[in-house]
Amino acid sequence: MAEDPITGIVCPIRLDYTITPGRAQTRFLRGLESGKLLGQRCPATGKVYMPPRGSSPTHGLPTTEEVEVADRGTVTTFCVVNLQFASTVREIPYVCAQILLDGADIPFFFVVQEVDVNEIRMGMRVEAVWKDPSEWGPTLENILFFKPTGEADASRESYKEHV
Amino acid sequence: MSRKAETDATKGILTAPYVLEYSYTRSTGPVLGRFFSGLRDKKIEGIRVADGRVLVPPVETDPVTGDELDEFVQVGEIGTVTACSWLAEPRAEHPLDKPFAWALVQLDGADTGLLHAVDCGSAENLEVGSRVEVSWRDERHGFITDIECFRLLGD
Structure with missing residues (x-):
């Protein structure tokens, strides 16, 4: 039995990365290992960011204080x-x-x-x-x-x- | 794939594999569809253009006149290398998992080069003018990879 003629081909496009979340988000992810949601506080405004990116988006300051949120x-x-x-x-x-x-x-x-x-x-x-x-x-x-x-x-x- | 060694500065920082992939199905049209179907049957077909040349892979329209083309011509499994480049460190996506050459192979009966991999051991073994032949896969699905690679004639 003749096979069907080819009418389409699958073009694979694939990029393999190794990503790292960086220091601040590593701390956040480590917290998750024990069931904790750790935000970080902006030293200028006191606002708590979760998930943290390591710096305050409004003031550009490092957010070093960790705060567990509910x-x-x-x-x-x-x-x-x-x-x-x-x-x-x-x-x-x-x-x-x-x-x-x-x-x-x-x-x-x-x-x-x-x-x-x-x-x-x-x-x-x-x-x-x-x-x-x-x-x-x-x-x-x-x-x-x-x-x-x-x-x-x-x-x-x-x-x-x-x- | 090389990975950076862990240093004091990166110690304890997490990493994770991340794959971005979007495969899509591309319509071949009738001409390339016939070319791919032919590969499944170990048959390589080109197409004749108005000035008499045979193009492999085939195209739908004449590159000079723009006319539609329909005269398929079967070409040989043996050809001549017209250009080549050595790949010393193949990556996972490459067709061979050992060093190989990319080459334009002008198959006997064709007037253009088909880009494919040549498994020839080392760069010194291949040059413009080298004669190579198709190595078919046992399982063929109608794709360019039905040709596993080319090998030096007589190897």
Whole structure:
């Protein structure tokens, strides 16, 4: 039996890197190994950045003071994902949200599950669901997703700076 | 791949592999489609242009007149090196995992050079004018890599 004629070829484009997160983010990732979320404080404004980049984005100063932030916080904004695309590993629809962790001064992007997509809202209180500690490594993948805590919504006043 | 040694300054800092990859399927069109299909059957086909030359790989339109082309011509598996460059340190993506030469091979019956790898041991063994022949893969899928490489004639 003759094989089908070739009509398309797969063109591989691939770049292999070794990346390093640098000193500041290495400390953050090491914290994750023991289930800690370590932000860093700007010495000028006192704001806590999480994840830290090692310097204050507003003042350019090294952020040497480490501050543990909570693994729960407030949804400041969100997006319901309804489209399947190539790299999607979750069932649609699902929710991505900016979450202002308690103790942090900058919201952080995460997936929220165990919530009806019609229920997700600004101000909703959510908490991290962690993998079993035996599986923890120096990675944010230790956190599977966030889920609603059931607490009353945070007041808009508490996160209005971050919207 | 070489990795920088850990120094006092980098001690304890994490590193991780990071792969950026986007493979995409490219439509071959009828002419290159026939060329790739031919490779699967160990057949190398070029195409004849208005001035009589045979181009390998084939193209859809005449590079001089712009006319559509359709006269396929099978060429030989043996050819002559018209240009070459030695690659001493192949990387993972290269077609051979040992030092080899990139070469333009003008197959017998063709008037242009086909770029491919030549497995010839060392740079001294290959020069412009060297005669080489195709080494086919056992498993062929209709891609340029169905030709594993070229080897010196008689090797």
